[in-house]
Amino acid sequence: MTTLSRPAERRLGLLLVLPAVAIVLVALLYPLGRQVLMSFQTFGLAQQFGQAPAFAGLENYATVLGDGAFWAALVRSLVFCALCAALTVVIGTAGALLLTAVPRWIAMGVQAVMLVAWAMPVLSSLQVFQWLFDARRGVVNWLLTAVGIDGAAGFNWLSTPVSFFAVAGLLVIWMSVPLVVFMVYAAVTQVDESVIEAARLDGAHGVRLFTTIIMPSIASVFLLICLLEIIWDLRVFTQIHVLQGSSGITESTHVLGTYIYQIGLSGGNYGVAAAAATIMLLLMLLVTGRYIQLLLRGAKD
Numbered sequence: 001m002t003t004l005s006r007p008a009e010r011r012l013g014l015l016l017v018l019p020a021v022a023i024v025l026v027a028l029l030y031p032l033g034r035q036v037l038m039s040f041q042t043f044g045l046a047q048q049f050g051q052a053p054a055f056a057g058l059e060n061y062a063t064v065l066g067d068g069a070f071w072a073a074l075v076r077s078l079v080f081c082a083l084c085a086a087l088t089v090v091i092g093t094a095g096a097l098l099l100t101a102v103p104r105w106i107a108m109g110v111q112a113v114m115l116v117a118w119a120m121p122v123l124s125s126l127q128v129f130q131w132l133f134d135a136r137r138g139v140v141n142w143l144l145t146a147v148g149i150d151g152a153a154g155f156n157w158l159s160t161p162v163s164f165f166a167v168a169g170l171l172v173i174w175m176s177v178p179l180v181v182f183m184v185y186a187a188v189t190q191v192d193e194s195v196i197e198a199a200r201l202d203g204a205h206g207v208r209l210f211t212t213i214i215m216p217s218i219a220s221v222f223l224l225i226c227l228l229e230i231i232w233d234l235r236v237f238t239q240i241h242v243l244q245g246s247s248g249i250t251e252s253t254h255v256l257g258t259y260i261y262q263i264g265l266s267g268g269n270y271g272v273a274a275a276a277a278t279i280m281l282l283l284m285l286l287v288t289g290r291y292i293q294l295l296l297r298g299a300k301d
Contacts, residue, residue, distance in 0.1 A: 032281075039278045043271035053271070060275035069251070070276065073259040074283075077234060080165060080255060084172045084236075085229040091173065092180025092225075097210070099185050111182065118178035122238050129171045130246065133157040158247035165253070171239050176229060183225055187218040227291040234284055237261065256280045 039060055041053035064070050099107040132139050135156040144152035157163045191214060199213045215222065237257030244250045244258065254262065260280065264273030 035274050036278055038271055039274040041271050043269075043274070045268045047270070048268075056271060060271045061279070063272050064276045064279060069254065070259060073254040073256050076165070076253075077255040077257075080169065080236070081230060081233040084169050084176075084233045085226070087169075088173050088176045088180055088229050088233075089226060092177045093184050093222075095177065095181045096184035096188060097214075099181070100188055107185070111185070114178035114181060118175065118182075120175075122175070123242070125171060125175055126239065126242050129167060130243075133167050158243060159249065161249060161252045164243065164247055164249065168236075168239050168243055172233060172236060176232065180225055180229070183221060184218065187221040188214060191217045223291055227288055230288055230291070231284060234287065235280070256283075 038053070040056060040058075041047075042056045042059075043053045047053045099110060102110075131137070133141075135141065135154055138157075140157070141152050141155055144155075155163075157167050195217075196209070196213060199209055235257055236255060240253065240255050240258050241261065244253055247253060250258075250262075256276070257280075260273050260276045263276060264270050267273075
């Protein structure tokens, strides 16, 4: 069997990766470049019908940064992302650790059920949650009324920003927890059992065992989970947008995604929307930059 020299192996590797690189360039870089270009142009409904866009410089960015609604949406997005991502990771990690303590057939059964919940389309999940929290026929209000909670009967959960984001947060967390469970469970089950047993003999149990043995062993996977959760929760759109249709408090429940949608598709000001989307992208890179750096450092090690 003929073996390739190291330079030949490198050339072959580059050749094999070229199709994937080409797909990324076409599917990712072109739309991103188009967005950045549009953010420096006056691009409205007239440009949609063929009129040439005019160069606007930094005017679109000044419009976004001078809009109080943008800063309000930014704060909501950051707070919503931080709470949802933290709770998702904590609940998912705890669930994965519980699965490692039960017989394997039970763990597999629970994961199968969670897989169905995770694979459920977003709109289907929204329908379930809207039914659960319905003001007149909702199960949540019925249960709260049954246990004697005053004011629960007929309470509209989408009528105030706090209760609105509580429902949205529960939905986002419920849809994200299964993936965290799958990833953490898979990582934990790969930890050398002899190391865990040795730690237990030395008196490490519970939280101490997790922090000193399990967490360092799955650190790279855990960092990746945190990175993904931050990105997903920061760019959440569908859940908020659909719930806004039933709330009647759209302006006070905007996050960055729905704010950009309102300016662009609803308002027809695509240049300003592109500027807001670019700022959102830069914010996402800023928030996740440290995690990406740690992941790259771990890959080199």
